[in-house]
Amino acid sequence: MTAEQEERVLRRIERARRRKARMRDERITLAHGAGGKATQTLIEAVFLEAFDNPMLAPLEDQAVCPAGGARLAFTTDSYVVSPLFFPGGDIGDLAVNGTVNDLAVSGARPLYLSAGFILEEGFPVVELTRIAGSMARAARAAGVRIVTGDTKVVERGKADGLYVTTAGVGVLEHRFVLGAGQARPGDAVLVSGPVGDHGTTVMLARGDLGIESGLTSDTAALTPLVAALLDACGDGVRCLRDATRGGVATVLNEIARASEAAVVLEEAAVPVRAEVRGAAELLGIDPLYIACEGRMVVVVAAERADAALSALRAHPLGERAAVIGRMAPDPARLVLARTEFGGTRIVDVLIGDPLPRIC
Structure with missing residues (x-):
């Protein structure tokens, strides 16, 4: 492809991305819950259209809400992971850590959570007790309290065992604007550790591939990493995002789109465990699209990159942190990856998720 042809393709992609989202599907599919293009369309064409307001419009993982003289971060999330128990965690600690992380990446100090349970008739009480204990331990480790909640029970076969919804509130104690x-x-652009651990672990735990591995989920609260990063870099931190559904690739596209800039990614710099890479190759999946639950993407001013890397690597959760790319002026709103073979490819958002039900 010539440079002129490439430029035409990029312009066509840019025009398509700027069109107002329209919901063309008549019924909801699994793709609409996968964090990719179908999810974005659903959110923008249905929910944002109905609920549009200044706090919702940025479409961050949380809303920052004024409350008297304070600023609060508020978030909510639902968890439908299958199986409920997997190496390194379960739906309980996943629900706590996921909500804590959505607060933490705004720069907030997480304080309080709610927990809602939809239980299926016949669900074993021993398993529910185990999950509740896991949530309690995760909350203590993250320094938050579960202070309210709700429980519903539906008929056998109507809830796949158990679904959990958590919401969280935190307080912003600094004046940095992150987003x-x-x-x-x-x-x-940095990532705090190896990507794809959680999604690959859950996929292997389903047993469909018959592969045994020592891989475990990376589910963890990112609060200490965020605090260390803000202490080291202050207002040099531009943006933090935990890379859950859709993986690092989707997060980078969200950043490129919101900032009206480009992300140029060095593919060889992205840390990926051998087990994740092997499973991804077997299934034909790019590890960049596989979900994490204890990793974040960090964007910092260039002059603070070394300080950010040192702060991350000083904590066990970030010991394999890496600089994986940089922001660039062009091509606006796109993510490009420089491959290990010297070429360049566009890293777009997928329509759906090749690994559904991983959170």
């Missing part, structure tokens, strides 16, 4: 729209050309 995908704050990234700018020249900034460094």
Whole structure:
């Protein structure tokens, strides 16, 4: 492809991305819950259209809400992972850590959670007790309290065992403004550790592939990593995102879109465990799209990149942190990956998720 042809393709992609989202599907599919393009369309064409307001419009993982003289971060999430128990965690600690992380990446100190349970008739009480204990331990480790909740029971066969919904509130104790729209050309892009551990672990735990592995989920609260990063880099931190559904690739696209800039990714710099890479190759999946539950993407001013890397690597959760790319002015709103073979490819958002029900 010539440079002129490539430019035409990029312009066509840009025009398509700027069109107002329209919901063309008549019924909801699994793709609409996978965190990719179908999810984005559903959110923008249905929910944002109905609920549009200044706190919702940025479409961050949480809303920042004024409350008197304070600023609060507020988030909610639902968990439908299958299986409920997997190496390294279960639906309980996943629900706590996921909500804590959505608060933490806004720079907030998480404080309180709610927990809602939809139980299926016949669900074993011993398993529910185990999950509740897991949630309690995760909450203590993250420094939060579960202070309210709700329980519903539905008929046998109507809830796949158990679904959990958690919401969380935290307080912002600094004046930094973090968000995908704050990234700018020249900034460094980092990831806090190996990508794809959680999604691959859950996939292997289903047993469909008959592969045994020592891999475990990376589910963990990111609060200490965020605190260390803000202490080290201050207002040099532009954006933090935990890379859950859709993986690092989807997060990078969200940052490029919100910032009106490009992300240029060095493919060889992205840390990926051998087990994850092997499973991904077997299934024909790019590890960049596989969900994490204890990793975050970080965008910092270029001059703070070394300080950010040192702060992350000083904590066990971030010991394999890496600089994986940079923000660039062009091509706006796109993510490009420089491959190990010297080429360049566009890293787009997938329609759905090749690994559904991983969170």
